Amino acid sequence: MSQLIANNILIDTTNNPIPLTELGYRVIKTARATYDSGQWNPNTTYNWIPGMFNDYTPLLTTSRIRMTCMIPFARNSGAAHAISSWIFYANNVEQGRHAVMGEHYEDMCTYVWDCASWGATPVTSANATILGTTFTAVGQPTGGAAAFSIGQQLTGTGVALGTVITAGPLTGSAGAPGATWTVNQAQTVTATTITGTLPTSGRIGYQMRAYGDDNHEIRPYCTQYWDGGGSVQVSRGQYVIEEYLVGV
Amino acid sequence: MANTAQFAYIQNRAATVTVPVTELRTRVIQSIRQDYTGGVWNPDNTYNWIPGAYYDFTPRRADSVIFYSMRLPTSRHTSGATHCIGNFYFYANNINYYQWEESLQHMDNGKTWQFQVPSWGTGTGRIGMQNRAHANDSNEVRMYTTEYWDGVGSNQNCKGQLIIEEILL
Numbered sequence: 001m002s003q004l005i006a007n008n009i010l011i012d013t014t015n016n017p018i019p020l021t022e023l024g025y026r027v028i029k030t031a032r033a034t035y036d037s038g039q040w041n042p043n044t045t046y047n048w049i050p051g052m053f054n055d056y057t058p059l060l061t062t063s064r065i066r067m068t069c070m071i072p073f074a075r076n077s078g079a080a081h082a083i084s085s086w087i088f089y090a091n092n093v094e095q096g097r098h099a100v101m102g103e104h105y106e107d108m109c110t111y112v113w114d115c116a117s118w119g120a121t122p123v124t125s126a127n128a129t130i131l132g133t134t135f136t137a138v139g140q141p142t143g144g145a146a147a148f149s150i151g152q153q154l155t156g157t158g159v160a161l162g163t164v165i166t167a168g169p170l171t172g173s174a175g176a177p178g179a180t181w182t183v184n185q186a187q188t189v190t191a192t193t194i195t196g197t198l199p200t201s202g203r204i205g206y207q208m209r210a211y212g213d214d215n216h217e218i219r220p221y222c223t224q225y226w227d228g229g230g231s232v233q234v235s236r237g238q239y240v241i242e243e244y245l246v247g248v
Numbered sequence: 249m250a251n252t253a254q255f256a257y258i259q260n261r262a263a264t265v266t267v268p269v270t271e272l273r274t275r276v277i278q279s280i281r282q283d284y285t286g287g288v289w290n291p292d293n294t295y296n297w298i299p300g301a302y303y304d305f306t307p308r309r310a311d312s313v314i315f316y317s318m319r320l321p322t323s324r325h326t327s328g329a330t331h332c333i334g335n336f337y338f339y340a341n342n343i344n345y346y347q348w349e350e351s352l353q354h355m356d357n358g359k360t361w362q363f364q365v366p367s368w369g370t371g372t373g374r375i376g377m378q379n380r381a382h383a384n385d386s387n388e389v390r391m392y393t394t395e396y397w398d399g400v401g402s403n404q405n406c407k408g409q410l411i412i413e414e415i416l417l
Contacts, residue, residue, distance in 0.1 A: 097404055098406045099395065099397060107357075111359055211399045
């Protein structure tokens with residue numbers, strides 16, 4: 001594997017050099033969906049808002065996941081006082097909640113949620129090393145499956161961001177102390193605790209419920225009183241997911 | 249010793265990704281994120297900084313732009329008149345860039361506000377939102393709470409989230 005090691009990149013002589021550390025912050029994976037199936041009628045139990053969730057597998061467990069939701073909504077039935085309760089989840093963990101409410105309330109709002117990535121229970125090895133592209137799990141692997149595996153991301157003091165196991169075990173067995181593996185980045189890490197994590201699929205997005213079924217209700221993806229004629233229009237929603245690394 | 253090798257592109261070994269070096273100019277060079285979990289905030293009829301919605305930020309560069317994003321739950325919260333009214337300012341380093349009003353009968357929401365302003369230099373400046381109520385404990389929008397939750401009317405604590413990114417263009 002060829003690797004260029006430099007502190008700065010000089011684009012041209014009229015610009016200051018770019019420190020490589022300033023390229024640490026970067027988007028590494030995206031997902032996007034547009035919902036155009038018309039109004040959604042909620043009830044009094046929490047349900048996933050159609051078009052506002054994604055079963056997402058992070059590229060890395062060390063990243064951040066930012067989901068931007070653009071959701072049109074309207075009263076459109078029952079009492080003038082429209083009331084709804086919303087909860088945002090990432091990988092089965094509630095990230096927060098808020099209400100959407102108002103009399104004759106219609107709008108299209110943007111909601112941005114930024115949360116930590118997720119993955120399987122980590123595996124750890126004490127006194128582990130990475131010399132060149134060879135990772136050696138010196139200490140007995142513990143935690144999670146008690147074994148390292150291909151695809152796991154490695155973290156620990158001195159371990160380069162984005163280090164991933166790409167092959168192995170080269171020697172020994174996956175769950176045994178001393179097993180060796182190939183990683184994607186050459187580096188020198190001596191005798192430290194190294195943790196391996198593997199991203200897993202998890203649902204990220206919104207659930208909502210109405211205060212009363214077909215009464216005191218907010219409905220996503222529609223309007224009321226459109227163009228002065230009172231017709232109900234279909235409104236599109238859209239979400240964008242960006243997985244990014246904060247950098248160093 | 250400085251390495252002066254020149255490249256127009258960076259390419260991976262499989263040649264599936266080619267990045268013109270000039271496209272690396274636009275980049276985030278500093279970011280902060282702040283989650284607010286302190287529960288309901290009750291404004292009065294003077295302007296105050298909304299807790300969790302401001303940050304004393306020090307730009308790294310004077311030629312950058314500062315991106316501000318704040319997810320801010322708001323609610324009438326069972327207090328005073330049903331017609332809740334809140335006035336908002338957005339400041340960056342003592343400059344009032346934007347002002348607006350939120351008003352509705354029985355208003356609740358949790359939407360995100362986003363602004364982008366030029367860097368003010370490399371000194372520390374406060375960036376964020378101020379708020380006042382139309383009337384104290386009446387005609388009022390409170391932050392980080394709800395009303396009529398789950399059909400039983402309980403008030404929930406809501407989290408806010410502030411994101412600031414300094415971007416070189």
